[in-house]
Amino acid sequence: MDRIENDSGMHYEGMCIRPPSEAQSILLQATVGCSHNKCTFCGSYKDKRLRIKDNDIILSDILFASRYMRDQNRLFIMDGDALIIPYPRLIWIFERIKEHLPWVKRVGVYANTKGIRMKSGEELDTSNYLQVKARLPKEKKQALDLIDMALQGRVDLRPEWMRAL
Numbered sequence: 219m220d221r222i223e224n225d226s227g228m229h230y231e232g233m234c235i236r237p238p239s240e241a242q243s244i245l246l247q248a249t250v251g252c253s254h255n256k257c258t259f260c261g262s263y264k265d266k267r268l269r270i271k272d273n274d275i276i277l278s279d280i281l282f283a284s285r286y287m288r289d290q291n292r293l294f295i296m297d298g299d300a301l302i303i304p305y306p307r308l309i310w311i312f313e314r315i316k317e318h319l320p321w322v323k324r325v326g327v328y329a330n331t332k333g334i335r336m337k338s339g340e341e342l343d344t345s346n347y348l349q350v351k352a353r354l355p356k357e358k359k360q361a362l363d364l365i366d367m368a369l370q371g372r373v374d375l376r377p378e379w380m381r382a383l
Contacts, residue, residue: 228282229275232266234296240249240326243292244283244319248276248311254330262298269288270303277314284318293319294326305341 231250237241247289251266283293303311315322 226278226282229271233235233262235262235298236294236296237326237328240292240294241378242290243294244274244287244290244322246279246283246293246295246315247271247297248295248303249297249300252330252341253302253332255301261375266297268299268302270307273307273310276311280314280318288321292324292326293322296334298328299330299333300327301333301337318357 230247234245234247236245247272249268251268253268313327
């Protein structure tokens, strides 16, 4: 952490997307870009190649938030597919959040099917240990399969299917 100044602000890169439901959340950019980056409906990350930020930058942002964002009790890990982060590093991030931002009650994260499928059910259900909501109900597997096939161009999603998802 020697090369990052503690009060240098949050280290956002490129255009950042904040879902409306995260309007009052601390935004922690742990990844840059999206692991899929081929969705025909999304041009948000076309200018970014996927990478995971260095731990010292992530920790610096968490420490900055611990000093200047004490009124926000939610945190959103972004960019396009933060769940792509390997499980040990994701746990490290969750533990730093818990350590330095103990008032944060909810952590949200964007994920696509690739990031979700790379995690075991046990890894996705980290909420008991870390009080983080990152679960995927088992009944969603069929919806994920359908979305995967649509993204690969193997099936067209009908409007009535979209309402069911």
